[in-house]
Amino acid sequence: DGGITQSPKYLFRKEGQNVTLSCEQNLNHDAMYWYRQDPGQGLRLIYYSQIVNDFQKGDIAEGYSVSREKKESFPLTVTSAQKNPTAFYLCASSTREWQPQHFGDGTRLSIL
Amino acid sequence: DQQVKQNSPSLSVQEGRISILNCDYTNSMFDYFLWYKKYPAEGPTFLISISSIKDKNEDGRFTVFLNKSAKHLSLHIVPSQPGDSAVYFCAASPDRRSEKLVFGKGTKLTVNP
Numbered sequence: 001d002g003g004i005t006q007s008p009k010y011l012f013r014k015e016g017q018n019v020t021l022s023c024e025q026n027l028n029h030d031a032m033y034w035y036r037q038d039p040g041q042g043l044r045l046i047y048y049s050q051i052v053n054d055f056q057k058g059d060i061a062e063g064y065s066v067s068r069e070k071k072e073s074f075p076l077t078v079t080s081a082q083k084n085p086t087a088f089y090l091c092a093s094s095t096r097e098w099q100p101q102h103f104g105d106g107t108r109l110s111i112l
Numbered sequence: 113d114q115q116v117k118q119n120s121p122s123l124s125v126q127e128g129r130i131s132i133l134n135c136d137y138t139n140s141m142f143d144y145f146l147w148y149k150k151y152p153a154e155g156p157t158f159l160i161s162i163s164s165i166k167d168k169n170e171d172g173r174f175t176v177f178l179n180k181s182a183k184h185l186s187l188h189i190v191p192s193q194p195g196d197s198a199v200y201f202c203a204a205s206p207d208r209r210s211e212k213l214v215f216g217k218g219t220k221l222t223v224n225p
Contacts, residue, residue, distance in 0.1 A: 004155070006155075009153075031211060033211070040121070040217060041217055042116070042201060042214075042215030042216050042217045042218060043156070043201070043203075043213075043215040044215075045212075045213070048211055050211060090155050090156070092155075094211075097208065097209060098205075098208070098209050098210055098211045099144060099146065099161065099205055099208055099209075099210070099213070100146055100158040100161060101158070101213060102158060103148075103155030103156045103157070104155050105153070105154050105155045106153070106154070106155050108153075
């Protein structure tokens with residue numbers, strides 16, 4: 001069954017630590033995205049990648065970094081520079097048609 | 113500046129009745145609109161979309177209506193079922209082939225048995 005796998009489901013970070021959220025897809029999609037959702041808010045775009053070895057900043061990229069070394073994988077690193085990292089993080093992918101985007105089940109990041 | 117607005121945070125309807133979820137947008141460059149459904153602790157699931165060249169798109173119990181002059185779209189669910197209880201997000205894009213997607217804050221629908 002094709003889909004998007006995000007791991008872990010829950011993640012805890014200590015102050016000053018970097019953490020990496022995993023996103024893998026086996027849909028053979030070209031484009032991948034990272035969004036952040038805060039309580040009572042819509043999804044906001046952090047980074048997106050349309051092709052391997054290339055990615056673009058979204059609306060709230062500060063304090064985050066990504067890599068796209070393989071078509072199937074688009075990990076997101078939440079760095080210590082992100083001052084308010086507690087949120088629900090969603091990864092998505094799409095074909096070259098770009099829409100619709102298909103989402104994974106998310107990772108909830110909390111600060112200890 | 114919120115470009116996609118869902119002004120009702122919640123909506124409650126009886127099973128079997130119609131659910132109408134509303135969405136307004138401010139950016140006239142938006143040309144493609146989508147509705148997603150989200151259960152707690154899961155990712156959003158794509159439901160239905162509409163391009164600005166249409167004013168209606170139907171898929172089973174779900175129909176999306178677009179009024180471009182009013183910058184308003186709505187999602188109708190008929191008949192509503194308890195399993196439809198979820199948060200519904202409206203999203204807009206400048207183009208079907210654009211990677212940009214702007215989301216509203218969502219409306220929590222509760223369908224009572």
